Amino acid sequence: MSPLSQADLDFWEENGYVIVRNAVPRENAERAEQAVWEFLKMDPVNPDTWYPDPPRRGIMVEIYQHQALWDNRQYPKIYQAFSQIWQTEKLWVSFDQASMNPPSLNPEAKEPGLHWDTNLDNRPVESRIPHPNLCWWGTSIGVQGVLYLTDTAENQGAFACVPGFHHKIEGWLDRLPEDSTPQQQDLHALGSEKIPANIGDLIIWRTSLPHGASLNTSDKPRVVQYITMNPANDQNEDARKNRVNWWKERLAWDSAKGEDHHRGQVAELDSLGRKLLGLDKWSKD
Numbered sequence: 001m002s003p004l005s006q007a008d009l010d011f012w013e014e015n016g017y018v019i020v021r022n023a024v025p026r027e028n029a030e031r032a033e034q035a036v037w038e039f040l041k042m043d044p045v046n047p048d049t050w051y052p053d054p055p056r057r058g059i060m061v062e063i064y065q066h067q068a069l070w071d072n073r074q075y076p077k078i079y080q081a082f083s084q085i086w087q088t089e090k091l092w093v094s095f096d097q098a099s100m101n102p103p104s105l106n107p108e109a110k111e112p113g114l115h116w117d118t119n120l121d122n123r124p125v126e127s128r129i130p131h132p133n134l135c136w137w138g139t140s141i142g143v144q145g146v147l148y149l150t151d152t153a154e155n156q157g158a159f160a161c162v163p164g165f166h167h168k169i170e171g172w173l174d175r176l177p178e179d180s181t182p183q184q185q186d187l188h189a190l191g192s193e194k195i196p197a198n199i200g201d202l203i204i205w206r207t208s209l210p211h212g213a214s215l216n217t218s219d220k221p222r223v224v225q226y227i228t229m230n231p232a233n234d235q236n237e238d239a240r241k242n243r244v245n246w247w248k249e250r251l252a253w254d255s256a257k258g259e260d261h262h263r264g265q266v267a268e269l270d271s272l273g274r275k276l277l278g279l280d281k282w283s284k285d
Helices: 006-015 026-040 067-073 076-086 169-175 237-249 271-277
Strands: 017-020 091-093 098-101 143-148 159-161 193-195 202-206 211-213 222-226 229-231
Touching (some): 006 017, 017 076, 026 067, 067 271, 076 229, 076 271, 143 229, 237 271
Antiparallel strands (some): 017 202, 091 229, 143 222, 159 211
């Protein structure tokens, strides 16, 4: 059974995002959440550990190649959902990181601004030349995904976006004054919404939607894993070898040797994971 119903696909076309319910089992999400806490050297039940001195730079967690993250990347329902979006079985998965967004300690804090992770100078926005290594940027329409590793309420730093903006972005960009910068506009004013979801739910969205993590005003942290997939580029041997090397050497997507490189072991892959990485080709031709 396909994870996305026709109603889900219609919602995707209209709103530019969709929620894949129970995309991974609870135990998968909990293992990945624990991996994030261990990487950060923090205690999930002790808020005193969530705010180190000096403070962290933002909410991203530079963990890429942990087994628990790969278990989610190669989970069949995750793959099947992206396969439906792309209408192809031949996909490569990204090496995205995780995020831990703790409750804000500032009662006067404002909502973080929204953003795009794509170059808006390339028009039309939803017509891209594929990036040679097929990470999440530079794809023909551009999709991204975030997997909730905990139940996440609306006030818990939930993912926020402007639904349906992929239908409006070209006209909006055309109407901006020539000396203005799209990323510096009040993008929340375009109609942003916060998207609560449960542990193990995956939100997939188009890169043309302004989006971002919202302000966490709850008493619980938001912990997520970013996952996306794009059409595979099996014929590009350099790209395929780079990806395999990143996995073997436990590197970030940009070949950086962070803490991930010096910890743990090479993640084990099943037959689907080997193809999603590029270790095995989707086709032999």
